[in-house]
Amino acid sequence: MPSQLFVSIVEIGCFFALIALGYLIVLYGAGFFHFALGPYAMFSALGAAYWVTASEWPLWVAVVAGVAAAVALSVVTELLVVRPIEKRVRGEELPSLIAVVATLFAVSQLAGTVFGRKPFPGQPWMDFEDPIEWGEAVIGGQTVIIVGVTLAIFILLAAWLRWSRYGQWLRAVGENQEAARTLGFPVARIRLAAFAVGGLIAGIAGPLFSPKAGVNFESGLSYSLFGFIALVMGGTGSIWAPLAGGLILAALQIAASYLFGSPSLNYATLIAAALFFAFRPEGLFARRVRH
Amino acid sequence: MRQGGSAWVEPIVTLALAIAAMAAVHGSPYLEAVALLTCTYAFIALGMYLPFIMGGALSMAYNAYLGVGAYALALIAGRSDWDLAWSLPIGMLIAAATAVLLGFATRRLSGFYLAAVTLLFGIAFTTWLVDAESVTGGSGGLQGLRVPVFAGRPLSNSTLVMLTILAVWIVALALSRLRNSPFGVAVRARRRAAIAVESCGIPVSTLTLVSLGLGAAVSSVGGSLFAVANHAILPESFAVDLVFLCIFMPLLGGQDRPWGAVLGAILVVTFTFQLTFFKETGSLFFSLAVLLVLVIAPRGVLGYVLIGLQKLWKGTRGGETRHG
Numbered sequence: 001m002p003s004q005l006f007v008s009i010v011e012i013g014c015f016f017a018l019i020a021l022g023y024l025i026v027l028y029g030a031g032f033f034h035f036a037l038g039p040y041a042m043f044s045a046l047g048a049a050y051w052v053t054a055s056e057w058p059l060w061v062a063v064v065a066g067v068a069a070a071v072a073l074s075v076v077t078e079l080l081v082v083r084p085i086e087k088r089v090r091g092e093e094l095p096s097l098i099a100v101v102a103t104l105f106a107v108s109q110l111a112g113t114v115f116g117r118k119p120f121p122g123q124p125w126m127d128f129e130d131p132i133e134w135g136e137a138v139i140g141g142q143t144v145i146i147v148g149v150t151l152a153i154f155i156l157l158a159a160w161l162r163w164s165r166y167g168q169w170l171r172a173v174g175e176n177q178e179a180a181r182t183l184g185f186p187v188a189r190i191r192l193a194a195f196a197v198g199g200l201i202a203g204i205a206g207p208l209f210s211p212k213a214g215v216n217f218e219s220g221l222s223y224s225l226f227g228f229i230a231l232v233m234g235g236t237g238s239i240w241a242p243l244a245g246g247l248i249l250a251a252l253q254i255a256a257s258y259l260f261g262s263p264s265l266n267y268a269t270l271i272a273a274a275l276f277f278a279f280r281p282e283g284l285f286a287r288r289v290r291h
Numbered sequence: 292m293r294q295g296g297s298a299w300v301e302p303i304v305t306l307a308l309a310i311a312a313m314a315a316v317h318g319s320p321y322l323e324a325v326a327l328l329t330c331t332y333a334f335i336a337l338g339m340y341l342p343f344i345m346g347g348a349l350s351m352a353y354n355a356y357l358g359v360g361a362y363a364l365a366l367i368a369g370r371s372d373w374d375l376a377w378s379l380p381i382g383m384l385i386a387a388a389t390a391v392l393l394g395f396a397t398r399r400l401s402g403f404y405l406a407a408v409t410l411l412f413g414i415a416f417t418t419w420l421v422d423a424e425s426v427t428g429g430s431g432g433l434q435g436l437r438v439p440v441f442a443g444r445p446l447s448n449s450t451l452v453m454l455t456i457l458a459v460w461i462v463a464l465a466l467s468r469l470r471n472s473p474f475g476v477a478v479r480a481r482r483r484a485a486i487a488v489e490s491c492g493i494p495v496s497t498l499t500l501v502s503l504g505l506g507a508a509v510s511s512v513g514g515s516l517f518a519v520a521n522h523a524i525l526p527e528s529f530a531v532d533l534v535f536l537c538i539f540m541p542l543l544g545g546q547d548r549p550w551g552a553v554l555g556a557i558l559v560v561t562f563t564f565q566l567t568f569f570k571e572t573g574s575l576f577f578s579l580a581v582l583l584v585l586v587i588a589p590r591g592v593l594g595y596v597l598i599g600l601q602k603l604w605k606g607t608r609g610g611e612t613r614h615g
Contacts, residue, residue: 106575110575
């Protein structure tokens with residue numbers, strides 16, 4: 001494969017990894033797959049692109065606004081949709097799943113209504129005068145930014161989970177909410193923190209990656225799907241697992257479309273997901289329980 | 292409607308509504324087109340009703356089953372001199388077989404995992420429609436389909452609309468009956484207590500596969516209908532977004548009965564295509580309405596209408612006994 005493709009694998013892999021990390025945080029804190037994370041990333045990316053081109057805001061203001069919108073959407077989803085429904089159905093999974101799928105659709109439609117239904121190119125955060133040459137490949141400024149920001153987010157999140165009070169409590173709540181409530185953990189607030197952090201990560205991931213592939217109001221669904229598959233591939237046993245999952249999925253997609261043409265990207269994803277779900281649903285990095 | 296002795300109320304009332312719908316759209320080509328689209332959606336929603344609402348399995352590849360029905364008709368129209376009516380059983384069989392195979396491959400998955408894999412299947416299917424140009428005509432689709440012959444004459448749009456509304460009525464009524472049959476009860480029990488069903492000697496996995504196959508067959512009828520109504524098909528008509536609209540139809544209309552799926556289809560078409568007031572924001576209003584129903588009104592529109600009617604019914608009966 002041409003070495004430029006490896007650069008693409010890293011870029012796309014980082015993006016999938018961030019969405020998967022968002023899933024993981026919400027999963028830890030609320031025991032719940034937050035399918036609407038993809039549309040939050042899309043909303044943030046589309047919003048930032050729209051505000052820069054149509055409203056002529058400075059890039060960083062637009063990006064901050066987009067990220068804030070993603071966090072707000074995620075928090076609102078927990079408060080107005082997920083929490084009331086979980087309270088009503090008590091333990092049945094399907095109603096929450098349907099509700100979050102409905103949220104996915106609603107956020108996409110909201111973005112289409114507010115920002116319009118045409119695709120936007122993303123705005124790069126940084127450009128080099130002279131791109132780095134690496135063999136035959138050329139590494140541009142945005143690539144460096146993507147890798148740097150992704151690693152920074154992963155390191156910060158690992159530190160947050162390990163050393164902050166809420167981070168430490170997160171897993172206790174996700175594992176068993178009833179027990180955590182009995183022990184006096186502020187369950188509602190911890191869940192809310194998980195949704196906010198999930199929205200924050202997705203909100204950053206969107207405008208970070210959109211300069212590479214553009215964005216439109218329907219991008220959210222594939223973001224959600226690919227992020228979820230990256231999460232399942234990596235497993236939920238380690239905070240770093242999403243990074244592995246994202247890179248593997250990206251490598252698979254790029255290799256498939258290079259070798260067999262672009263339609264096989266979707267076929268390969270389907271086959272890989274089906275195989276992983278069937279034979280290794282716990283992912284590559286599962287938590288081992290010692291006997 | 293659940294009281295004894297009223298077994299005829301449901302078919303009679305709904306048939307009356309179906310005939311009223313036929314009369315309402317008759318003669319207006321625009322309303323007929325709207326009715327056909329509504330019926331297409333109704334078929335998908337009814338197809339999803341059995342495995343999804345009753346069985347609790349969120350399998351999302353319904354755009355593929357719809358596509359199978361449509362391409363079956365288009366291919367028979369373009370590449371054979373068979374009667375187009377053959378596309379119905381052929382499409383239904385292929386769709387059911389696809390659903391059973393996909394269901395078998397995903398039999399251990401539930402919830403989010405099942406939704407994700409079946410969505411990917413739906414996406415891969417649309418990719419294949421564009422990719423396999425020699426079979427499907429690629430991104431240009433299949434154009435200029437011949438008009439089906441019905442009772443020795445070319446099928447007019449008005450006749451097609453009436454037949455279609457009648458077919459929706461039959462399928463919805465059949466599903467409503469199926470719901471209360473032993474099979475239907477087992478499918479519904481599976482949603483909450485799969486292990487209990489299994490321990491009664493009913494193989495849950497077979498139950499699921501049968502309901503997935505039946506549902507896919509019903510949805511494929513909608514696809515064939517879509518192809519006939521448009522005389523042409525394009526791959527983008529079968530994109531996954533369609534599935535979202537279709538999941539929400541029975542929820543919005545009301546989960547308690549298959550008629551809710553039909554009502555949902557009517558609401559969707561009204562929201563997204565009909566009301567010029569909403570224009571582009573129709574789908575946004577629709578999705579917000581769905582969220583609202585999910586959060587505060589889980590029985591859907593039909594559920595509350597029926598509760599209201601039942602209260603009214605009891606009120607008048609109570610009045611009668613007091614008089615007598």
